[in-house]
Amino acid sequence: MHCPYCGSRDSEVVETRESSDMDTIRRRRTCLGCTKRFTTYERVEHVQLIVIKRDGRREQFNREKLKTGLLKSCEKTVIPASVIEKIINEIGRELRTMGVLEVKSELIGEMVAKRLKLLDKVAYIRFASVFKRFVEVEDFEKEVKELTVTKRKITKPLL
Secondary structure, three states, X not given: OOOOOOOXXXXXXXXXXEOOOOOEEEEEEEEOOOOOEEEEEEEXXXXXXXXXXXXXXXXXXXXXXHHHHHHHHHOOOOOOHHHHHHHHHHHHHHHHHOOOOEEEHHHXXXXXXXXXXXXXXXXXXXXXXXXXXXXXXXXXXXXXXHHHHHHHHHHOOOO
């Protein structure tokens, strides 16, 4: 690491902090040549994941595209932006730990749907309507009915 002030290669790490997403490390350094302090960042370089679309096309995983879909689904709900970020980070981490280079878009959709279903039913229905390609009103009715049946099963008292 070169000092940005004097160009010396000798520095000492004074402080290290991990970011909340656990992908970045911030290091505060002191140059042993000129004694000035500077900050460096280390980021994990991820292998670019390829998403296989329903029609067979392949494209690079786009975090922003996932975020846009989640934001649209969660519009006018009580879900804060921080929770949406957390969902995106969780899904990204889960996809990376799978150790594959390509993943079907349906799998990503299922991961999002599973989280939204637990978090907010309205956001889930909005997302599901696009993900599952609802065409008729009956598609919505069926999904809402499933949600209420699932809710009853979960809230049913144990005997």
